[in-house]
Amino acid sequence: AWRTRDTTEEEQAGYWRRVQRRMDDVGPIPRCIFDDDEYETRVLGANNALVRIDASNAVHYKTAGGMGMWPSNDASHKLVKVVRLITQSGFEAFVNLPACFSLGIKLIARLFEVDGENDVIYRLLTNR
Secondary structure, X not given: OHHHOOOOHHXXXXXHHHHHHHHHHHOOOHHHHHXXXXXXXXXXXXXXXXXXXXXXXXXXXXOOOOOOOOOOOXXXXXXXXEXXXXXXXXXXXXXXXXXXXXXXXXXXXXXXXXXXXXXXHHHHHOOO
């Protein structure tokens, strides 16, 4: 924000539209939203992670949206974020959710392509 303080109101509005679009693309990750190179790298990494999902490793991505462990060596951190929740009984829990809505949609579509027989959509959407 401080970089745009000396620009016109129109330029600032354009800048913030670009920031919002980037948050929609990669999630709320400041270094990726405000830095052009980091943003491009993150988008490329997320797209590559989606392409690498196949029937043999799709099981690792089905824990997104649930409280199961997300295996760090098998599933990409570029697609998910860990969210802290307080359960109804007052206990703290952590769930893995897609990093942003658009990545969640792409993840669901990819999982459905490679493993359409299972309850992929239900598992991903139960904790939304």
